[in-house]
Amino acid sequence: MSKMTLVFTLLFGMVAELGAAPQGSKPSLDYQFFKSKVQPIFLKKREGRARCISCHVTPTGPVFRLQKLQPGETTWNEEQSRKNYEAVTTAIAFPGNAKSPLLIHPLAEEAGGDLFHSGGKQFPSKEDAEWQTLRAWVMGQTSSTSAQAGTR
Numbered sequence: 001m002s003k004m005t006l007v008f009t010l011l012f013g014m015v016a017e018l019g020a021a022p023q024g025s026k027p028s029l030d031y032q033f034f035k036s037k038v039q040p041i042f043l044k045k046r047e048g049r050a051r052c053i054s055c056h057v058t059p060t061g062p063v064f065r066l067q068k069l070q071p072g073e074t075t076w077n078e079e080q081s082r083k084n085y086e087a088v089t090t091a092i093a094f095p096g097n098a099k100s101p102l103l104i105h106p107l108a109e110e111a112g113g114d115l116f117h118s119g120g121k122q123f124p125s126k127e128d129a130e131w132q133t134l135r136a137w138v139m140g141q142t143s144s145t146s147a148q149a150g151t152r
């Protein structure tokens with residue numbers, strides 16, 4: 001192999017690796033944190049707004065679909081929570097991305113959110129405690145109770 005070819009091969013290898021890295025080592029969002037702190041936000045009724053679960057629900061909800069609760073059920077079981085986690089992390093929450101739709105779509109435009117959400121601007125500002133919980137999760141905070149961060 002000539003020196004040139006060698007350099008080329010090495011370079012190409014590096015580029016290929018760079019391209020592949022985000023997928024291979026994709027950071028994951030903490031499941032326990034999602035289950036205990038994020039999910040309740042989807043269930044909560046806010047003044048003048050419908051609950052997230054009223055619209056974002058299987059089988060017909062827009063963009064991301066939460067599992068349907070049966071009458072009498074107040075929260076999701078383990079299996080349903082896993083499915084919710086899957087739905088949310090696939091569609092609207094991306095690890096470390098502060099512009100994830102989950103963060104900017106339900107946030108008031110004047111507070112840094114985007115223009116319009118059919119479900120209303122549920123969080124008036126970034127000071128909102130629930131919004132901060134969502135952000136902390138997207139930015140990689142893990143549940144303090146789970147020793148094995150990153151497991152799902």
Ligand code: HEC
Pocket residue numbers: 041042049050051052053054055056062063091092101102103105106116117118119120122
């Ligand atoms: C009244 C029904 C309704 C409610 C309540 C609702 N949404 Fe939505 N949401 C929609 C619809 C319809 C869309 C798709 C069209 C749009 O973007 O407005 C959507 C889209 C979204 C998107 C996707 C944005 C994108 O571009 O990918 C996110 C994120 C979202 N909603 C989050 C929430 C959260 C979080 C809540 C609760 C705090 C919530 N929604 C409550 C109806 C609702």
